[in-house]
Amino acid sequence: MELVKQLGSTDVDAIVVACQELAAMQAEPASLAKLLSHKEPRVKAAAARALRGMDGAEASAPVLTQMVTDADTYVRIAASECLNSMGVKAASQVANLGKSLANSHPGVVAAAAHALTTMGPSAADYVQPLEAALSLEAEDISTHMLTAAGVMPKTPAVLRKPACAAAAALGVLGSATSVAKLMELLSSKDWEIRAAAVMALSQMQVGSDSSRFESQLTDLLKDPAPEVSAVKASAVESLSCMGDEAEAFLEPICKLFNDKSWKVRVAAVRAVAGCGELGQMYASEVCRLTTNTDARTKLAAVKALEQMGERGACFDEEVEMLMSDNDPEVAIAAKKAIQTFFDLKAAALENQTKMAIAETPATANHSSPPPPEPSAPSSGSSTAALLFPGQGSQYVKMMSDVKDMPAVKDMLATAQKILGYDLLKLCLEGPEDQLEQTKFCQPAMYIGGLAGLELLRKENPAAAETPRAVAGLSLGEYTALTVAGVFDLETGLRLVKLRGEAMQEAAEASPQKMISLAGLKKEVVEGLCAECRSGDEVCQIANILFPNGFSCAGSKAAMDKLLEKANKTDGCLQAKELKTSGAFHTKCMMPARDKLLAALKEVEPKMKPPTCDVYVNLTGSKMPAGTPVPKIVELLADQLTNCVEWMPCMQAMIQDGIVDFYECGPMKQLKAMMKRIDMTAWKTTQNIHV
Known part of the structure; x- marks a missing residue:
């Protein structure tokens, strides 16, 4: 074979070159082995x-194990990576590699630890020497000059720093006693060591021990330094392995959706x-990340929505656009x-059909009270309603x-x-933190809802021009009232501008x-609120x-x-802080x-009085x-300082015979809520996304 001749x-x-080509062909291991002593x-x-x-x-x-202590850095690295790829097949060399952990050269220690990582149970005998290596601050810097010159890529930390290599090995081989030592590395000044420690802890799936280093992990998630993006990504991966115990971290993890590093966004x-x-x-x-300019972020968002089952399926239209x-x-x-x-x-x-068939005999033999009579429609014969979202549905x-x-x-x-500024530019380009501010967000959502109506007018003129009723969530009520003819665009926008400010x-x-709660009954939430209030x-x-x-x-x-109380209450599925800046729809809004x-x-x-029925928040x-204008x-x-009764609004619409619902505006928050309010109504709810 010509390539084998070329080896001589x-x-x-x-x-x-011949070695590289044989590697691609996965051929001639015996011939290549002879070159290990070149x-x-x-x-x-x-x-x-x-x-x-x-x-x-x-x-x-055996030869590769000897090469781990070679004086040449790239020989050590190649030997270590080759042994690492062999896994338990190279377990006969565990003892010799274990001895190398005591070597004085940091590169040798790192190479030995990296090789041991995949060698299975027999390598676990060297947990203590690996734990000792965690305290080694030295680094093999022999490749730095070539890296700086652009000749060679940067050598991975696990092949330069003994602490990183040992942490990676302990992530696979370590026991409960290793957790405390790895936790100490979370406060290291070296970001590569912090990243290695977090990744090791995630691999060990420390479970109930997570609370012991919750504060360190949270601090890592908040670290703004660009060079620690790898640490944040590793921290997020660590938290994702904790199952239900990751609940306490979900809020800080979600904040990383806006991180500058795509790796951090994807990990989050x-x-x-x-x-x-x-x-x-x-x-x-x-779902908001499906509009991100980075393809890797969009890809992660689409896959995540697919993984989220029925909740993810609520955003099928956004995914379909991609x-x-x-x-x-x-x-x-x-x-x-x-x-x-x-x-x-x-x-x-299919399941609903089976259930309906199964229940038919039972229901046929039992009389049931007649359903409540729907209220007679007061305007027109349409069965359609227009819905308008409020603050929180905005996105760049x-x-x-x-x-x-x-x-x-x-x-x-x-x-x-x-408004005195370019609203379209803000909506298209952000920045997101500005768009989220109440005084900017509310005008954006007001116009966004009306833009959604224009799109519906193009696609379904009858639904847009002759709705039976309208409703809007919080700020969306102003959009709804504009559509109902209560005020014109300019008047509505001026009110919305003043309201937001x-x-x-x-x-x-x-x-x-402001926080979001899910899973608890109303009386339970009211009781918790009463317990948490003191004084004024x-x-x-x-x-x-x-x-x-x-x-x-x-x-x-x-x-x-x-x-804190809600998170500890049985049945609570979610308790998280919302991005909104204030205590909206409470007494705190009295000055507004x-x-x-x-x-x-x-x-x-x-x-002017509304031209159609309006289901109101208050x-x-x-x-x-x-309805007379003074009442409106x-x-x-009063809407500003009192609870928004959105679910009762939707239930009243359904009882009054409204069948078709059109959510006009960004995202599909209202449609997602409708799914939990009434599955039949959800199936006839359409989002007109802008």
């Missing part, structure tokens, strides 16, 4: 690299998706996810697909005149917080969103207590209510078409 050449470069270090290293993963390479394990998305039912509660936040993505991996993943969502829905339909790039529609362009031009000002007047503190339910799903808001001190009421009184002469019931002014002012 006097040209070192020719030999190295006088030229480059040849020895090339031969060791070629043997990596090759059948029969284990016959060379994967971690949340791996946290089962608890992680599924964050499906909407994962089936034509420019990145082929993203497009393929999107197609696979859509197929998974289809299978889930088909299985659910919103309205990108509708910005060129003539009606939307006109609205954006009007918005720029009234006044609410942000009230939120900044004292420490406030505010702590109350701010939104009733779906069965056992609420947001609560109030004074920060009281909310911190509520967050006064300003809003004055503004409403000023524009009252311009307002009462959770229908406000009939033709009162309802809008």
Whole structure:
């Protein structure tokens, strides 16, 4: 064979090339083994690299073990990686490698520890020497010059730093006694050592020990230094291995969705998706990443949504848009996810059919009380309702697909005149932290909802122009009232602008917080709120969103207590802090209510009675078409300081005979809520996404 002949050449470069080609062919391990004793270090290293993963390479394990102590760095590295790839097949060399852990050269110790990592139970006898190596601060710097010059890539930390190599080995071989020593490394000044320790702890799946280093892991997640992105990614992967115990970390993990490092974002998305039912509660936040400019982040988000089952399937329309993505991996993943969502829905339909058939005989022989008579429609014969989302559904790039529609362009031009800034630019480019601010978010969502209506008008004119009723969540109520003809675009936007500014000002007047709770009954949440209040503190339910799903808001001190108590209460599926800046829909908003009421009184002469039914937040019931304007002014002012009754609104609509629901605006938060309120209504709820 020509390549075997080339191995005997006097040209070192020719030999190295031959080794590489034989490695690709997975051929001639015996011929390559002969080169391990070659006088030229480059040849020895090339031969060791070629043997990596090759059948029969284990016959060379004794020679490779000797090479681990070689004076040449690249020979040591190649030998160590080759032994590591052999795993238990090289277990006969454990004792000799164990002796090398006591070597004075950091490169030798690192190479020996790396080789031992995969050698199975027999290597566990050297846990103590590996634990001792964790305290070695020395580093093999012999490759630094070549790396700095761009000649060679940076050598992995596990082959340069004994502490990193030992940590990696203990992650596989270590016992409970190793956990404490690895925990000590979490506060190391060396970010590579911190990353290695976190990764080792994740591999060990320390379970109940997680609480012992919760504060260190949380600190790592908050570290803003760019060079520690690997640490944060490792920390997130560590937390994802903790199962239900990762619940306490889900909030800080989700904050990493906006991290500058794609590795951290991807690790965070994967971690949340791996946290089962608890992680599924964050499906909407994962969905936001499907619009990220980085393809790797989009890919992770699509795969995570697929993993989230029915919760992820709520965002099938967003995923479907990526089936034509420019990145082929993203497009393929999107197609696979859509197929998974289809299978889930088909299985659910089949189960419902079986249950209906099974229940038919039983129900046929028993009389049941007649269903409540629906209220007679007060306007038109349509069975459609328009729904408008509120603050929290915004995302960077919103309205990108509708910005060129003539009606939307006109609205954006009007918005720029009234607001004094380019709303479209903020929506398309961010920054996200600015778009999330109440005074910017509310005008954006108001226009976004109306833009969604224009898109619906194009796709389904009848539904857009003659709705039976409208409703909007919090800020969305202003969009709904605009559609119902209560005020025109300019009046509505001026009110929304003032409302957002006044609410942000009230939120900044004292420490406030808003949290999301799921899984607890209303009376339980009310009881917890009462327990957490003291003195003049505010702590109350701010939104009733779906069965056992609420947001609560109030004074920060009281909310911190509520967050802690709720997490310890049986049945609580989720308790997390929301991004909103203040205690909206509580007494904390009284200063904003006064300003809003004055503004409403000023524009009252311009307002008109609604042309269709409006289901209002304050009462959770229908406000009939033709309701006098003074009543509407009162309802809008009081909405700011009282609980939003969203679930009762939807239940009232359904009871009144409304069948088709169109959510107009960014994301599909309202559709996701509808699924928990009423499955039949969810099936006829369509999102008009912008």
